[in-house]
Amino acid sequence: MELKTTGLTKKFGSKIAVNHLNITLSNGVYGLLGANGAGKTTLIRLLCSLQAPTSGKIVLNGKDIIALDETYRHLLGYLPQHFRCYPDFTAFDFLLYVSALKGLSEKNAKKRASALLEAVGLSAESRHKIKTFSGGMKQRLGVAQAMLNNPHILILDEPTAGLDPKERIRFRNLISAFAQNRIVILSTHIVSDVECIAEEIMMMKSGAIVRRGNPQEIPSEIDGQVWECTVPTAHAKRYAAAFHTSNLRNTDRGETVLRILSDHPPMENAVCVPPNLEDLYLFYFKGDPQSEKAHSI
């Protein structure tokens, strides 16, 4: 299975949300990383044919997804960034409703719904009304509904938002087990969520994919540019503001270890360390106004 975009562009007025994107996705788990406003959700909506591209097209195995229509949606599972459902439905009934929309037989729908509720840890609450659910529970229900039809293309927009650490791990395991011979796309800001399950990371910035590659391999691109420096805790804030700092860690000796991105040693005692994905993320987004803002707070 191969999903391919050619010259895919989406404009909102003069704002270019997705900019002439040419990507090819074959079976595997893809982590879509990018700052707020990078265009992840817009790209995903285009891939789900929820928005029409301004120009360019998306083809699945050579056929335009607009022309494939129902055939394409039959293969698709989607979790929106802001998942909404009917508060007066129970979790189980909501899944049956989505199953009906997806064309599952009644028997199969019940089987899949029960299995997925179990898989996302909601089987005890399956007969509870959704309005009694917490944010994380709703999000898990959202993941379950996306997988009802055993989709060959599973697209999840920030699936781990609002999940506690235990549920995040459960989610990762669920996706890893599910992903065999399928295209799975996860968008997120949380690097660690995709670091261990994605086979390929796509860094998105201003509507374009600026970097693609294996999460274990691509950080090597900035080999020699990540440093750890130990400074007195009292001055840590000042140093952190002066450099691109990816992490601060206090030691019990009144000192702070700063992890700094820089193409030369930022200070005398700096020790060069191997880069990780988070460093790379920061490297790509350091010029981004959104992350700059987050950085200076």
Added chain:
Amino acid sequence: MKKLIQFELRKLCAARLTQAAFLTLLLLSALLGFSTYQNMYAFDGNSREGTGRAAVEIDQSIAENYGGLLTDEKVRRMMEAFQPTQDLHGMHAAYLYQNALQSALFCNFSDSNGNWNGLSVSDVFGTEEIQIGYTYGWLKTSQNMVKLLILSSFAAAMITAPIFSGEYEGVDQIILTSRYGKTKCSTAKVIAGSFTALFLTTVVSAVNLIYAFVLYGSSGLGCSILFAPADFSEAYIPFNLTCGTLLQYQILLAFTGTLGITGITFALSAVCKNPMLSLAASAAVYFFPVMLPVPETSPLFKFLTLLPIYHAQFVSLMSIGQCSGSVLYAQLAVPAALLLMGAGIFISRRVFAKHQVS
């Protein structure tokens, strides 16, 4: 498909608005029916006088004396029996109300003082055979039903207004990425919406008819609407229909009206981006024809009467006459409703399927 329709019905029925609409209409039907019954008045021109149940009994016993085909001889007998006993103080006797039959009689056969105006039955009604009897209860029921059916068509619009627009609050993203979201889901919505709307009309009609049957019996149903007491605009309908036929037309038109406004609402619901907006839009579209300053003599009025609110109001539409041969103009309401529904289905399905989430 069956499952999808069931789910759509469930969503509609779970809505507070739907439950409130059903309850309100049932309550209003009961109240209106009861207060009409309680407020009835009759005086036999002689000794018996009463309100409520007594009035119905008096009216019915008078009708028994003169019931059947209206003849010149009956007109003469009734004119004698209902001769005004008190001074009218200058009021035209046609406006005098003692009882239902007297009022109908004076409208047609009395001069200003309550004496016979010299007209024969054939002078007034031509060759039509006029069956007379106790029609007052059924005519009042029909009048009440106009109000209730206008409301129930409107309620049908309110209930169906969120059917597409409600999804735009977020679930559209799930629906429109699912296999049948752009096809069978819309069909299920249209079927469930139409069914609920028509069911509401059926319930309101049935409750009112059963209630009237219990209170007034069936005897007046075979009588002509042309010999109606003064306060019934139904008498302006230029056909010698029986009360029963009148009610049949009224109910048919209530259904066409409901179907028409539901069709319009489907389209508006898909076009408007939130339920409040679609609700306001369909309310405006429903009521605007009656607010237009178009006189009944204008050709435009003929067209306006084919819009849903005039179906529910029905008397204007029925008064227009025949369009050709034996086809009543009012029968055009059926194709008009089907057209509105067809257009509504077409537009709503298309717009919903092409909807771009934001």
